[in-house]
Amino acid sequence: MALLLFRDDPYLRSCDAVVVAARENVVELDRTVFYPLGGGQVGDTGRIGTARVIDTRKGETENAVLHCLEPGAPLPGVGSMVLAEIDWERRHRLMRFHTALHLLGAVVKAPVTGGRIQEDKAHLDFDIEMEKLVKETIEAGINALVEAGHNTRISWITDAELDARPELVKTMSVAPPRGAGRVRLMEIPEVDLQACGGTHVANTREVGHVAVARIRSEGKRNKRVTLVFKGEA
Numbered sequence: 001m002a003l004l005l006f007r008d009d010p011y012l013r014s015c016d017a018v019v020v021a022a023r024e025n026v027v028e029l030d031r032t033v034f035y036p037l038g039g040g041q042v043g044d045t046g047r048i049g050t051a052r053v054i055d056t057r058k059g060e061t062e063n064a065v066l067h068c069l070e071p072g073a074p075l076p077g078v079g080s081m082v083l084a085e086i087d088w089e090r091r092h093r094l095m096r097f098h099t100a101l102h103l104l105g106a107v108v109k110a111p112v113t114g115g116r117i118q119e120d121k122a123h124l125d126f127d128i129e130m131e132k133l134v135k136e137t138i139e140a141g142i143n144a145l146v147e148a149g150h151n152t153r154i155s156w157i158t159d160a161e162l163d164a165r166p167e168l169v170k171t172m173s174v175a176p177p178r179g180a181g182r183v184r185l186m187e188i189p190e191v192d193l194q195a196c197g198g199t200h201v202a203n204t205r206e207v208g209h210v211a212v213a214r215i216r217s218e219g220k221r222n223k224r225v226t227l228v229f230k231g232e233a
């Protein structure tokens with residue numbers, strides 16, 4: 001069970017950590033800044049010592065994080081101290097896109113049926129009629145929230161409190177980030193509030209302007225809105 005430093009400070013780029021397991025090309029640490037694939041957000045990449053980390057996944061036990069090294073990379077010894085460092089530019093883009101999806105979900109008033117955050121784009125799927133999704137309206141709505149400069153806020157509630165407030169689970173296909181009887185909440189006051197375990201920027205202004213790259217039907221209950229950063233489309 002690793003200490004998940006990104007939960008309290010998503011801006012941490014590196015940490016010293018002790019290797020607690022190393023097998024094949026997978027390393028586990030006693031603490032980590034690496035976000036593992038989950039909640040639609042891809043896993044971090046970076047370095048552990050001199051070895052490249054090409055992906056990060058959740059392990060089977062609670063808070064276990066599997067750092068996947070590139071094939072052939074030398075494994076650090078169990079018990080040794082290493083520097084774990086994420087690819088910050090990539091992660092910061094993921095944080096900006098992840099926060100942008102919270103804004104997208106606030107602008108489009110419909111149930112969210114899926115979502116994914118990658119380095120170059122991010123999307124949410126909505127259970128809504130296609131004609132209600134208007135590119136210009138969505139872009140203007142999100143960018144107004146970006147410019148308004150809302151702070152984001154993380155808090156925790158108990159499992160029981162979440163069960164009493166099912167509306168906090170916005171994305172049907174993504175299980176809420178539970179752990180040790182607590183659930184993490186991400187709030188953009190007066191804009192959005194939902195259970196979320198991902199990494200976000202501190203203020204919506206940091207997202208920067210976004211553009212709707214496309215709106216496409218991916219199924220009866222999946223109308224996909226894909227965002228890119230403005231100027232990158």
Ligand SMILES: [Zn+2]
Pocket residue numbers: 098099102186196197198199200
């Ligand atoms: Zn989130």
